[in-house]
Amino acid sequence: MTDYKNVAPLEGFDWEAYANGDVQSGVSREAQESAYDGSLNKIDDHKVVDGTVISINKREVVVNIGSKSDGIIPAGEFRYNPDLKVGDTVEVYIENQEDKKCQLILSHKKARASRSWDRVNEAMENEEIIKGYIKCRTKGGMIVDVFGIEAFLPGSQIDVKPIRDYDIFVGKTMEFKVVKINQEYKNVVVSHKALIEAELEAQKKEIIGRLEKGQVLEGTVKNITSYGVFIDLGGVDGLIHITDLSWGRVSDPHEIVELDSKINVVILDFDNEKKRIALGLKQLSPHPWDALDPNLKVGDHVKGKVVVMADYGAFVEIAPGVEGLIHVSEMSWSQHLRSAQDFMKVGDEVEAVILTLNREERKMSLGIKQLKEDPWQNIEEKFPVGSKHTAKVRNFTNFGIFVEIEEGVDGLIHISDLSWTKKIKHPSEFTQIGAELEVCVLEIDKANRRLSLGHKQLEENPWDVFETIFTVDSIHEGTIVEMLDKGAVIQLEYGVEGFATPKHLVKEDGSQAQLNEKLEFKVIEFNKENKRIILSHSRIYEDVQRAAAREEKKAKAPRTKKAAETPAIQNQAASTTLGDIDALAELKAKMEGEK
Numbered sequence: 001m002t003d004y005k006n007v008a009p010l011e012g013f014d015w016e017a018y019a020n021g022d023v024q025s026g027v028s029r030e031a032q033e034s035a036y037d038g039s040l041n042k043i044d045d046h047k048v049v050d051g052t053v054i055s056i057n058k059r060e061v062v063v064n065i066g067s068k069s070d071g072i073i074p075a076g077e078f079r080y081n082p083d084l085k086v087g088d089t090v091e092v093y094i095e096n097q098e099d100k101k102c103q104l105i106l107s108h109k110k111a112r113a114s115r116s117w118d119r120v121n122e123a124m125e126n127e128e129i130i131k132g133y134i135k136c137r138t139k140g141g142m143i144v145d146v147f148g149i150e151a152f153l154p155g156s157q158i159d160v161k162p163i164r165d166y167d168i169f170v171g172k173t174m175e176f177k178v179v180k181i182n183q184e185y186k187n188v189v190v191s192h193k194a195l196i197e198a199e200l201e202a203q204k205k206e207i208i209g210r211l212e213k214g215q216v217l218e219g220t221v222k223n224i225t226s227y228g229v230f231i232d233l234g235g236v237d238g239l240i241h242i243t244d245l246s247w248g249r250v251s252d253p254h255e256i257v258e259l260d261s262k263i264n265v266v267i268l269d270f271d272n273e274k275k276r277i278a279l280g281l282k283q284l285s286p287h288p289w290d291a292l293d294p295n296l297k298v299g300d301h302v303k304g305k306v307v308v309m310a311d312y313g314a315f316v317e318i319a320p321g322v323e324g325l326i327h328v329s330e331m332s333w334s335q336h337l338r339s340a341q342d343f344m345k346v347g348d349e350v351e352a353v354i355l356t357l358n359r360e361e362r363k364m365s366l367g368i369k370q371l372k373e374d375p376w377q378n379i380e381e382k383f384p385v386g387s388k389h390t391a392k393v394r395n396f397t398n399f400g401i402f403v404e405i406e407e408g409v410d411g412l413i414h415i416s417d418l419s420w421t422k423k424i425k426h427p428s429e430f431t432q433i434g435a436e437l438e439v440c441v442l443e444i445d446k447a448n449r450r451l452s453l454g455h456k457q458l459e460e461n462p463w464d465v466f467e468t469i470f471t472v473d474s475i476h477e478g479t480i481v482e483m484l485d486k487g488a489v490i491q492l493e494y495g496v497e498g499f500a501t502p503k504h505l506v507k508e509d510g511s512q513a514q515l516n517e518k519l520e521f522k523v524i525e526f527n528k529e530n531k532r533i534i535l536s537h538s539r540i541y542e543d544v545q546r547a548a549a550r551e552e553k554k555a556k557a558p559r560t561k562k563a564a565e566t567p568a569i570q571n572q573a574a575s576t577t578l579g580d581i582d583a584l585a586e587l588k589a590k591m592e593g594e595k
Contacts, residue, residue, distance in 0.1 A: 048111045051092045053084065063092055063106055071106030078108060080133035080145050082173050091115065109148055116147035120188055124178040132176050132190060134169050142169060144176065144190055151178075157191035160200055161232065162223050203235040208270060211277070215267045216284070221260060224253050231265055231279055238277035240265060245281050247288050247321025249307045256281070288321030289362045298354050302366070306348045314340050316350060316366060323364070326352055330367035333375055333408025335449070343368075375408040376449050383409065383441050383451065388458065391439045393431055401427045403437060403453065411451030413439060420456045420463065420531070421495045463528050466496055470523050470533055475540060479518045480505075488513070490521060490535050497533070498523075504536035513537060 054070060055062035061073045061084070071092060078084050093110035112119075123130050132144040132151065141154040153176070155163060163169075180189035219231035219238065228241045245256045257263060265279040296302075304318035313327040331343045344350060352366035375382070383389065383405065391403035391411065400414045418430050431437055443452035470476065470492070478498065482489035487501040500521065505513040513519055522543075525534035 047094050048091055048114050049094065050089050051106070053086050053088045053090060056084065056086060061090075061108075063090060063108075065092060065094075065104070065106070067104055069098075069104045071104040073106050073108050080131055080173055112148035116149045117186070119147045120149060120151075120178055121181065124181055127177065129175050129177060129195060130190075131173055133173050134171065136170060137166050142166065146176065146178075146188065146190060149186075149188055151176075151188035151190045153190050153192065157189075157193045160193055160196060200235055207233065207236045208277070211267055211270050213267055213269060216264055217267065218262055219265055219279075220262050221257050224257065224259060226253075229253050229257055231263070233277070236277065238265065238267070238270075238279040240279045240281050244268065244279070244283070247282050247285070248317060249315075249323075282321075287362075288319055289359065292319065292322055292359070296354070296357065298357055300354050301351060301371075302354060303349065303351050306344050306346050306350060309341060309344070309346050311339050311341075314344055316352060318364075324352070324354070324366040325364070326350075326366045326368060330355065330365070330369055333369050333372065334404065335408070335410055369408075375406060376446060379409070379444060379446055379451075383444070385441050385444060387441050389439055389441070390436050391453070393433050393435045393437055396427045396433065398426065401431065401437070403439060405439070405451070409451070410449070411439065411441075411453040413437075413453045413455055417442070417454035417456055420459065420461060421497065423489070423497060462494065462496070463531055466494065466533075467526065467528050469494070470496070470498075470526050472523050472526060475520055475522050476535075477518065478521045478535065480513055480515050483515050488515075492521075492533070492535075498535040499533070500535045500537065504538050506538045508538075508541045 049065050051063035051065040051071065053061055054064045057075070059075055061075055061078055062070050063073060064070045073092065078090075084090075090108055091111040092106040092108055093114060094105075095107055095110070096105040098104065122128070130146060132146040132153075134153070135143045135145050135150070137143075138152070141152055141156075142158070144151045144153045155166065157179070158166075158169065174192055175195055176190040176192050177194045178188060179191045179194060181187070217233055219233045221229060222232040222237060223230040226242075228239050229245065231238045231240060242250050242253055245253055250256060263281065264284060265281055266283045267277065268280045268283070269278040270276065302318045302324070304316040304324070306314050307317045307323065308315040311328070313325050313330075315323045315325055317323050326340075328338065328340045328343075331340065332338070350368060351371065352368050353370040354364060355367045355370070356363070356365040358364070389405050391405045393401055394404050394410070395402040398415075400412050401418075402410060402412055404410050415424055415427060418424050418427070422430075424430050437455060438458055439453040439455055440457040441451055442454045442457065445452070476492055478490040478492045480488045481491045481497075487499055488505055490498040490500055492498055498521065502512070504524075507513060507519075519537045520540060521535035521537050522539045523533060524536050524539060525532070527533075
């Protein structure tokens with residue numbers, strides 16, 4: 001501690017003058033205060049002035065504006081400018097020259113806000129580089145404090161490369177360029193990317209100017225998309241299309257490369273004008289076809305994985321980058337049109353037989369039906385003519401039914417071989433697709449891999465019996481089941497049908513026979529080969545009427561001796577039921593006498 005007892009009084013100090021208020025060579029105290037006030041700046045409240053930073057700490061910045069006292073401003077108002085230092089000139093807004101504690105109240109934020117709109121417009125007009133403080137994230141980008149104004153920084157304008165983590169920029173002070181101002185809504189858009197694009201553009205031209213096709217470079221995986229991978233070659237980007245990542249099929253580029261990893265790539269092509277660079281990765285390794293087993297040949301069995309499906313077939317990868325096509329026709333011996341998806345799906349492990357192999361064109365065709373025996377190899381033994389089988393109805397045509405006895409063995413049942421008795425217009429009247437049908441093998445066409453089949457042949461031909469029943473002129477009861485333009489279909493007994501033309505459907509009273517009417521019909525024609533019976537209802541009463549008319553005519557006609565005798569001789573010669581032997585002899589004698 002200082003020992004004040006030993007301090008000597010100041011020699012020559014005019015204590016009397018000091019007591020009277022005159023301490024400076026006779027100058028009064030009032031004069032001194034006036035002189036001091038004159039040395040200070042004249043300042044008014046609510047004005048923006050320049051001040052000098054005289055002190056900085058974590059919490060506050062002390063600024064001198066030439067007033068009696070210095071102003072204290074929270075350090076947070078200067079966070080946009082982390083390089084602030086003692087001696088810097090800053091704008092401040094005078095809120096109050098003295099508060100209750102006689103402290104000068106200043107605000108840097110309000111000073112900036114007061115002049116911010118003019119400053120922002122000037123910065124855009126002059127393409128000035130300004131500083132801003134990134135306050136927080138928002139939808140699609142960030143909010144930046146620029147001159148006290150909240151400006152929008154789009155995510156795409158933060159950097160030239162895609163940003164995966166926006167949060168790392170919050171709280172940072174960065175340089176920006178004002179790129180857009182909406183005067184009506186007072187909206188400001190800034191960009192950091194714009195500052196480095198010009199430099200990068202020059203850098204790109206220099207790099208592209210040194211590129212050559214086939215050149216191998218190291219790059220960094222910048223972005224991975226569904227169609228390829230973008231590589232940063234050190235200031236310029238190139239694209240590896242998904243087809244150039246691997247010799248094999250690639251469904252997701254993430255399977256081949258990782259983000260931010262460094263890889264070697266080869267330049268496939270580039271465009272000086274559009275600054276596009278096509279890169280390849282698979283080209284750095286030998287083509288898998290060149291490494292394919294040289295002993296592999298047609299007929300060999302191979303195993304692989306289904307990598308792509310199409311309606312016409314499946315692509316099977318038997319080695320990385322080596323694929324073969326199994327056409328849908330080589331998946332089954334069946335000739336029915338089907339989709340390849342009915343047999344397999346992507347990811348299936350399959351075994352197949354090599355059908356064709358072209359190493360120069362790097363093409364291979366495979367088959368799986370060849371793993372099974374061809375059912376037509378011994379068709380005569382398995383399905384001999386006359387054998388009976390159960391088949392599945394596959395398709396209809398106007399002339400018959402296509403059926404499948406077993407996979408790969410198809411046959412046709414002609415419409416005429418479906419029934420002995422029914423006249424079938426379309427196969428759908430007889431059965432339906434997918435139904436099972438008993439068949440009999442009629443003929444084998446091995447060359448065209450087709451069987452002629454029959455269904456009615458499973459039973460005996462009833463027309464052999466019908467021939468003895470439905471004789472010409474015999475009369476049978478029938479029902480009209482169908483009316484056509486050319487006549488009517490008549491249902492007879494035993495399930496057989498006949499046909500009658502319109503003129504043979506006229507009844508005795510002159511009316512026409514109607515549908516579902518039951519009448520008697522006379523057989524006027526029977527054709528066994530064509531299985532045809534022609535009927536007539538009108539012929540029944542017409543024959544009776546004609547016979548009656550003949551008898552009546554005979555009775556009324558005048559008879560001459562010769563006219564009467566001659567028919568008698570003719571009738572006797574025709575039938576012995578019209579006269580006896582004695583009458584014939586008498587008639588003969590008379591005729592001889594007349595001669």
